[in-house]
Amino acid sequence: MSYNGAAMRERLLEKLRQMANPSKKTLRVVLVSLAVLALAWEQIEATRLGYRVEASRRTVHALQGRIGAVQRQLQSDMSPAQLAFEARTRLGMQPAGPDCLRLLDGSPKPATSGSFLGRLFARTRRSLTASAT
C-alpha cells in the first residue's frame, strides 16, 4: 500500500470544506437541539423565578403583617379616647370649653410698609411701647 500524501491532504481538505459548509440535515439537528435546550432553560428559569415569586409573596405578606401591627398600634394611640386619656393623665389637661376661646378684635394689620430698616424700627417701637404699658 503506497502512501499518497497528496491524496490524503486532499481528503482532509474536503472534510474540512464539508464541515465549513454543513448540510441542511446537520443544520436542522443543531437547530432542534438548540430549541430543546432553550425550552429546557426556559422551564428551569420559570421554576427558579416561581420559587422567587413565592418567596417574595411570603415576604410581602409578612411585611404587610408587620405594617398592620404598627398601623394598629398607631391608630389605637391616636384614637380620641387614648389622646384624651394621655392628655388628662400625663399633661393634666382639661377639655376646652367655648369660654376658653380668646377672640381677637379687628382684622390683622399688614406690616409697616417701607424699607427693611423702617419695618425693623416700627417693630422695635411697638415692643418698647408694649413694655412701657
Place this chain on the structure above:
Amino acid sequence: MDTRFRLALAASIALLPLLPLAYRLTYLQVFEHRSLDNRASGEFSRSAEEIVPRADVLDRNGKVLAQSIPVWTCFVDKRMMPTLTADAVRRLAPILKLSPSALTRRFRQGGRFAALQRDLTFEQSQAVAQAKIEGIGVSPSEQRFYPNGELARSVLGQVSMDGRGIAGIELSLDKRLTGKARKLKVIRDGSGRMIYRDIEKDASAPEPVQLTIDRSIQYFAEEALGEAGKQLHMQQGIAVVQDPSNGDILAMAVYPPNPLKNPIVQDTYEPGSTFKTFTAAAALDSGDVKTTDTFFCENGAYQIAPGTIIHDHEPVGTTDLAGILQYSSNIGAAKVSERLGPETFYRYARAFGFASKTGLPLPGETAGEIRPMSALTRVVLAASAYGYGVAVSPLQIVSAYSAVANGGILYQPRLLSDDPVVKIRRVASPDTIQKLVPMLENVVEKAATVARIPGYRVAGKTGTARRLDPLTKKYSQTSYNGSFAGFLPASRPRWTILVVISAPKGEYYGAQVAAPVFARIAKQLLALYAVAPDKPAAPLVTVTARAARPALAASARPIR
C-alpha cells in the same frame, strides 16, 4: 428460509413482549389522558387564593374607623399528628399564649383540621413556622380592627368570623368593602413548597369608604352619653349630631354601645314635646295661627272628650304659641292642632319626613308611623300634636330639626361622603322659620336653662314622654324618655343635636337628663371649631302668659 426472513422473525419474537406495553401506553396516553392529567394536576398543581383586605372605613377627615390587618391562624392537621405530643405542647403553648390544658382542649375540637389559635401576630406566626412541628401550620387570614374601640360601632357594625358584614355599614356596604381575591396557579414540589406559575384571576382591591361621621364629634357625643349613663343609670341613650346645611350625619352615639344594632335608625319612639316644634311650624306656615294669637290652656287639665283629659305638667293660663313651647303645654298644642285640622297636620308631618324612610345606608331602617288622616280623630290629633301616638326614629327628628335650623329645607341625611347632597323639599317658608327660631331660643332661655351656653344663641325643645310597656301595652307610670333637640349657634346654625335618654333612674324630664348632655356636646363643638359668640344683649321674644294658679303636682300624663 432465507436469512432476511429469519432475522425478521427473530426481531418480531424479541419485540413481542413490548406489544402489551405499547398497548398500555396508548391506552393511558390516549383514552385515559384527561382523567390522569386531572389527577396529576390535583397532586401537584394548586389554585391558591391571595387575600385582598377588606376596605378601610374612614371618617370625614380621613381618620381610620375600621381597617383590616393581616393575621395568622395556627392549625393542626390531625392526619399528620393524630395525638398532641407533650413535646409539641411544651413548644407551642408559650408561642400561642395558651395553657397546656387549653391547647389540648382546642386540639380535640373539629375534624381533621383544628384551629389552635387565631389572630396571631407576624412574630408569633414566624415562631410557629420556625418550630417546625410536623402537622402544625399557620395560614394567613385577616382581622377587622376598630382602632377607636367602641367608637361609632353602632354605625360601623360588625363582621363575622369569615369576614362578611353582619351589621351596620359593614353589612349594608359589604359588597363595596369586599374585594375580589387574586387566584394564583401554583405547583408544589416534592417538599411541598409552592412554585408560582401564573395568575388565574387578578385581584380588585376595594376603595376605602369615607363616612360623613367626624371622629372627634363622635367621641364628644359618646363621652357625654357615657357620663350621663354613669349618673342616670339609663336603659339606653342616644345622641345624634347633624350638619343642618347639608344633612351630613356627624355623630351617631348609642349608649351602651351595640355594634349589632343602631336604634337611631332602627327604633322608633314617641318623641313627646319635641314634636310640638313641628306642630308650631305647621300652625305658623299654614297661616292658621299667628304669633300674636293666644290660647287658654285650661290651667293644666282639659277634657278633650268624655273620659279623656289632657294634663300639663304645670298649669298654664292663657298664652301664645311661644308660651306653649316655653311651658311645653300639651293642652296648648292640642288646641293648636284643633285649629290646624287633621289634613293640615298630616300634610306637614309628612312634609317634615315622618313616616318615611330617610334612605340612610344602614340596615333595618324604620319608617316610623303617623296615624292616617282618617284615623286622626280629635283625641288622636291632639295627642299627635304633642308627640304621643306617633312613632318616629331619632334620625327623623334630628333631620326635621335640621330643616328648622337651615331655614325650612329638609335634606336627606347623608352618611357617605361620596353620596350627593339631596334637598328633599322646602317644608316651611323662611318667614315661618324666622318666627319659630326665637320661640325655640326662648325655650332654652326660660325653660331648659341647662342647655344655655353663655355667649351663644341656642334654640331647642325638651321632650318627656312616658314609655309604652311592651307587656301591658300601656303607658308606664315609672319609665320615661327624656329628650332634647336643638341647634346652635341659632344665628347661623352649624349643628343640630338630638339627645334621647331612655328609662333613666331618678330624674327623667328632658330638661334634666337630656339637656345637660346636649350642652356638654355643644360646648365641646364650639371650642373645637372656635365659633365666635353670637348672643345679642336684648331679649329675644316676649311671651304673653298669665299663670292661673300656683303650680300643682302634675305629671306629664298625656291622655287618660
